[in-house]
Amino acid sequence: MIKIALALCTLILISGCAHDSNTATSGASDSGTSAEQNAPHHQATDQWVGRWTGVEGLFLEVSKDEPAGPGHYRLHMRYGLDADQIGTFEGQATADGIRFNRGNGPQLLRAGDGEATGMKWLMEKEDCLIVRTGEGYCRD
Template structure:
């Protein structure tokens, strides 16, 4: 959680230092593009493998075919045989939104406590889908 917050602050500081020759007539479009760029810069840092409990895992990769801010989420999210798959995700201001068999989901930054699982309680760098489903890095 701390790393994600620091990354967001650093991104905001860097973007504030760039020069821009944007005119007032197209400023809203530029603001939207900047916001989207900052959003996926944060979620780009989530790319890689995250570990859950009892063999659960989450592997995030960029979906280069779909473009910036799009991801492929390969995950085992339950112990049943059908609770594994690869899902398309898209960066949002809150995290990465995606759909799977149990409905629309949002992957967001958190800590071990936010996962709701005692085995991950001491972890600080986690991604949470919902209470009882989270993945952390050491």
């Protein structure tokens, strides 16, 4: 009886190890598939390259950061009326838009319309990029 119990335990352990190695193998291919699915984020954000206009002289200029590679951008912007509210920031494409850091912390530049900017002067616009409500830039 003890020999049968030991044999069953051995079989269970062996089958468990075989299952783990299959999981690891299938997990590796899943992560490769996931990486392939995440790679093209920059295809959408590449369409944002160019100049965008805000209100009262505010602007955003999106350009590709060629040395950094696909999905990397330089964001030159005047984002406020104070003299120090202008700068150039490095951004990277994500599924949600372009992530970048500014003096007031991490930011996300995302697509939207004039209504999403929350600014009455841009309400009628359809092609806009928004950092947050009250900070948006649109194209005519």
